[in-house]
Amino acid sequence: xxxxxxxxxxxxxLVLDTSVLINMHACTYGERVLTNVDNDIVIHDIVARExxxxxxxxxxxxxxxxxxxxSGKVTxxxxxxxxxxxxxxxxxxxxxxxDGEAATIAIAVRRGFRALIDERKGRARAAALMDDKExxxxxxxxxxxxxxxxxxxxxxxxxxxxxxxxxxxxIPPERGDQVxxxxxxxxxxxxxxxxxxxNLAAKVEIPTPMQAEANVRQDQSGTE
Amino acid sequence: MSDLxxxxxxxxxxxxxxxxxxxxxxxxxxxxxxxxxxxxxxxxEKGMRRVRIEELQxxxxxxxxxxxxxxxxxxxxxxxxxxxxRMRDTEDEHTLEAVELLNALVKAExxxxxxxxxxxxxxxxxxxxxxxxxxxxxxxxQAQELRDWLGLGAGPIADIFTMIELDLGIRLYQRRLSxxxxxxxxxxxxxxxxxxxxxxxxxxxxxxxxxxxxxVGHFVGTxxxxxxxxxxxxxxxxxxRYANAFGRAFLxxxxxxxxxxxxxxxxxxxxxxxxxxxxxxxxxxxxxxxxRRLEELELLKKGTWEWLxxxxxxxxxxxxxxxxxxxxxxxxxxxxxxxxxxxxxxxMAHAAWKRGIxxxxxxxxxxxxxxxxxxxxxxxxxxEENVTDDLLKLPR
Numbered sequence: 001x002x003x004x005x006x007x008x009x010x011x012x013x014l015v016l017d018t019s020v021l022i023n024m025h026a027c028t029y030g031e032r033v034l035t036n037v038d039n040d041i042v043i044h045d046i047v048a049r050e051x052x053x054x055x056x057x058x059x060x061x062x063x064x065x066x067x068x069x070x071s072g073k074v075t076x077x078x079x080x081x082x083x084x085x086x087x088x089x090x091x092x093x094x095x096x097x098x099d100g101e102a103a104t105i106a107i108a109v110r111r112g113f114r115a116l117i118d119e120r121k122g123r124a125r126a127a128a129l130m131d132d133k134e135x136x137x138x139x140x141x142x143x144x145x146x147x148x149x150x151x152x153x154x155x156x157x158x159x160x161x162x163x164x165x166x167x168x169x170x171i172p173p174e175r176g177d178q179v180x181x182x183x184x185x186x187x188x189x190x191x192x193x194x195x196x197x198x199n200l201a202a203k204v205e206i207p208t209p210m211q212a213e214a215n216v217r218q219d220q221s222g223t224e
Numbered sequence: 225m226s227d228l229x230x231x232x233x234x235x236x237x238x239x240x241x242x243x244x245x246x247x248x249x250x251x252x253x254x255x256x257x258x259x260x261x262x263x264x265x266x267x268x269e270k271g272m273r274r275v276r277i278e279e280l281q282x283x284x285x286x287x288x289x290x291x292x293x294x295x296x297x298x299x300x301x302x303x304x305x306x307x308x309x310r311m312r313d314t315e316d317e318h319t320l321e322a323v324e325l326l327n328a329l330v331k332a333e334x335x336x337x338x339x340x341x342x343x344x345x346x347x348x349x350x351x352x353x354x355x356x357x358x359x360x361x362x363x364x365x366q367a368q369e370l371r372d373w374l375g376l377g378a379g380p381i382a383d384i385f386t387m388i389e390l391d392l393g394i395r396l397y398q399r400r401l402s403x404x405x406x407x408x409x410x411x412x413x414x415x416x417x418x419x420x421x422x423x424x425x426x427x428x429x430x431x432x433x434x435x436x437x438x439x440v441g442h443f444v445g446t447x448x449x450x451x452x453x454x455x456x457x458x459x460x461x462x463x464x465r466y467a468n469a470f471g472r473a474f475l476x477x478x479x480x481x482x483x484x485x486x487x488x489x490x491x492x493x494x495x496x497x498x499x500x501x502x503x504x505x506x507x508x509x510x511x512x513x514x515x516r517r518l519e520e521l522e523l524l525k526k527g528t529w530e531w532l533x534x535x536x537x538x539x540x541x542x543x544x545x546x547x548x549x550x551x552x553x554x555x556x557x558x559x560x561x562x563x564x565x566x567x568x569x570x571x572m573a574h575a576a577w578k579r580g581i582x583x584x585x586x587x588x589x590x591x592x593x594x595x596x597x598x599x600x601x602x603x604x605x606x607x608e609e610n611v612t613d614d615l616l617k618l619p620r
Contacts (some may be wrong), residue, residue, distance in 0.1 A: 018585060022595055049285075054594055066227045081278070088277040090297035092230045099290045121583040168599035190583030223370070 003143040012114045013040035018050040018100040019118040023138040026167025027159040036150040044103035118170040164191035234271030240271040243287040245306035299333045302400040318405040326422040336572040346393040354445040354466040363469035378480035380507040398557040409453040425561030430510035430569040441470030573606040
């Protein structure tokens, strides 16, 4: 299995959006993934708070980012006034972005860092501002050669599966087949967020959730 | 300094004031957050001094909203929460919960409708007022006038919820409040947002029908006063007595309800449970409401319901014996209330995401959901879409 990552030869510091951190958190290996990547990693304070809001304090999920901050791998940053200006434009313009995406893009653009965003609206806006140089994906982090070398192909496949299954990670549509090969068809069929899920389900004649519900109802009425 | 040119300083100031009032924060406290004096904050809120983006970030954080929610042109800002707060003498956590929920629903629905170009038709009768004469007689008269205005005829109302939403164009939400909440319903109105009703979906269908009719009474009688309907209200104002009487008269008009009762009991010497069950079922009301209305119309003696209660009341199994499967009414609104967001809101959220108008982060804040939940909501609808067949294209 070959892995490809648009971050492989990119040494720039990475700015992570909330849409990416959610997946790092969901994949359970996020701390190891981010620790292994060579690039410096920064996130804006707003993104850190958005992740806190997203994850639960009760079950210890909350500690995910704290450990990375404590180890110095992740730097939580503020914005300079120049970055604030761009942030204001992005969060007030039309179409506008949410605070996390606007801060991530503002920092990436002004500091020349690489933005990592999975959300499509944020990606489109970031690409337009960065001379059409696309931001990276969560998938690029998980399939980074250094991560693969460190975790091994098996754990990487697990991480991708978990991010898809529990974080509903967004991936580029053209890499759908590659991801299915990586995690295996059986597990792919549990990941309804996959862009090619409908085709997969049709191929193996697995019902979509709506068809499954209809089948259950039909079975129940048949047994009455 | 960045100029936030998309919106005027007055509009940003207004939004900041509403966000502060929603968060129940005083001006001096807010001023302290940005290291300014209270007069400076006042001038920001009045639009006389343009807020800096750094200040806006601090204030947004303190108010518990995003900068984007304050600056996004399409965002809707209401004063529902402070308006209810002013109305109540004491802070009541259940009322606040209901008001905040209604506020969130209204904001989300209007913004999604606006960005998707959906126009909601209002079909409001004029406000009648409740000050003249006997309040019960007035309510009966005005309930009948509304029935006539809507062309409802004399009989039972099959679906009051649809009537409220489609015939009147009132925003109606049925969502679950916390299990201990005594709030049965909320009503509010303002010119920008229109009339809005929230019903507690924990309550049984018949109860919500009555609450809905009660709130329609407020809409007809005194719509500019926000209202909270609670269980077992002890001290009833004139407006409350009006709304109660209106609700009863609207659902069970004196003439037709009396006629239905006479038809059912024709030839009988005694009232039976069966009579009550059948009549309540016919008018989509609770058995208790049915008996109490008959008492009010002097078709039964006062105290009948209390007497029935001492004899074991009229239970659901009695109703099942009489009505069979028809006793189990379909309660689509309650099922919908079990979802994190309603079907309609889900569909609008998906459409806004699909068209690239709103991101998952914006939707998460607007719908008060976690992002992964928003992703789930979007994915579920995406999977159901059949994109290839032209036959399914909707006319625009």
